[in-house]
Amino acid sequence: MKNETKIEQDLIITKDDVPYRIIAIKNNKFEVVNIYTGEIKLLLTSDLETEYNRSKKAIEAAKRKFQQKNDFFEPTAHWVASFHKENEALSEISIQTAGAIMTLMLYLNIHGDGILMINGEPVTKQDIDDILGVDDKTSKSYLDEAIEYKILSWTRQKIEVPITFGKDKGKRKKISANVYTINPEYICMGTFPNTKTPFTRVFKTKAKKHIEFLSIEARGFLYKLLPKIHFQSHYITNNPNLDLRKDKNYTYFKNIEQKTLFANECLNIYDLTQIAGKSKAVVDRYYLEFEAARIMLKDGMGRKSKFFVNPGLLTRNNFNCEFAVSLEYIFDQTEPSYSEVRKQVVESKKKKSPIVKKKSSTKKKV
Structure with missing residues (x-):
């Protein structure tokens, strides 16, 4: 192998049951990205030589198999x-x-x-x-x-x-x-x-598309809510790190079926006003922007409303299960109402919508 070889084909291999995407080969070492965490590291070629030298057909088959199991999270997405x-x-x-x-x-x-x-x-x-x-x-x-x-x-x-x-x-x-x-x-x-x-x-590509026409305030509110996303239910909660499974021998989805879950301390609209530091009317407007852009939906009405996010855009740690897949499917049922979002932002007269980046010129503010 050469001292450094760029990998054009998207190769996914595993070591200790952890999937990696190969970026390059440097000094007889594989430079890889951990698909679960995004961490970049070097692995000895001796550890992965067998995987790397498999035929193209076998590599593609392994890649398809992995992506079928994890298609929801698009393993190669940044x-x-x-x-x-x-x-x-x-x-x-x-x-x-x-x-x-x-x-x-x-x-x-x-x-x-x-x-x-x-x-x-x-x-x-x-x-x-x-x-x-x-x-x-x-x-x-x-x-x-x-x-x-x-x-x-x-x-x-x-x-x-x-x-x-x-x-x-x-x-x-x-x-x-x-x-x-x-x-x-x-x-x-x-x-x-x-x-x-x-x-x-x-997820970079999806997030750019979905937040493009949100007001700057709605984006800021979303950023402040990130730590409140529950890692299993994807609801906005006070206990985002609590394992809700009563029966730890089964998945979260199975516990839903068996009705063996601990209570989830979901935040209501008035709790959200405290996080935003804004009135209910303003937070309602933020929610309408999220809903139109398929970022967030609510379950229930009034004080009993609970809010959950699209796990296809935002997800906690490495969590992946049937529930997350089904939840993302709900968001996919309706096309995002970007025109409605744009209308809301313009009418609010708070900030103008972000514009597409222009080509660089030699006259730039620095």
């Missing part, structure tokens, strides 16, 4: 881990800044070391303005608050950007710019910090 740090940063930051964080976390890359990127290039201040759909002053206030609470940081670096007009169009040039990095103690993608803190994984 996701971001948002850690549940119960501290002042999550409760004290403004809902607008939380919305900016919820949006920007989707611009992390596996090999990016926490740097926010677009198409493999660090985002500039102008990029962030475009991503958030706000002006320079507004986005700066969000960034300043995120930096104050140590969720975000920046360093001044020389980066290359494409020249998009003039006689040098197509070439690249170096500019001095702020490079923005997310603190891995809060959010990360790729190599995990040494922590046992529970986390919610957010």
Whole structure:
């Protein structure tokens, strides 16, 4: 094998019953991604040689078999881990800044070391303005608050950007710019910090599509709710880490069938107003945005309403079962009402909707 060989085909192999996706072969070692956690590591080729040298047909068969068992979670999909740090940063930051964080976390890359990127290039201040759909002053206030609470940081670096007009169009040039990095103690993608803190994984591609037309406040409210998602039921609860199974010999879904579950402390609409720090009318508006975008639904009416999230977008740790699959199916029954979401955001006159990132130019705010 060569010192470094890039793997074009999407190869999924296992070691100790853990599935890995091979990225490359470096110095007789496999660089792999743990499909369950997103962690990147090196494995000795001697451990995986047999798996790697199987015929293409056998590899594809193994891959199909694994994906059939785990199709709901799309094993090759990229996701971001948002850690549940119960501290002042999550409760004290403004809902607008939380919305900016919820949006920007989707611009992390596996090999990016926490740097926010677009198409493999660090985002500039102008990029962030475009991503958030706000002006320079507004986005700066969000960034300043995120930096104050140590969720975000920046360093001044020389980066290359494409020249998009003039006689040098197509070439690249170096500019001095702020490079923005997310603190891995809060959010990360790729190599995990040494922590046992529970986390919610957010699927990048799906999340971008579903939150695209949400107001910045609704995004921030969603970010503040991430630690409250119960790992089995996907409801918004006060006890998100409690195993609800009375009979631990069976799955959560089987316990549902047998009616052997502990009570789940689900949060109602008034509990949600406390988390958001907003009135019921405002939180109702956030919910309507979530519902239209197929992010959240509610069960029941009035004070007895319970809220659950789409596990196809947001899910806790490695949890996967028949219940999660059936729940995701409910969300898939109706196409997302993006036009209705857009209408709500425009009528609210709070913030304009995010716009599609424009092509880079040589004139950029840094």
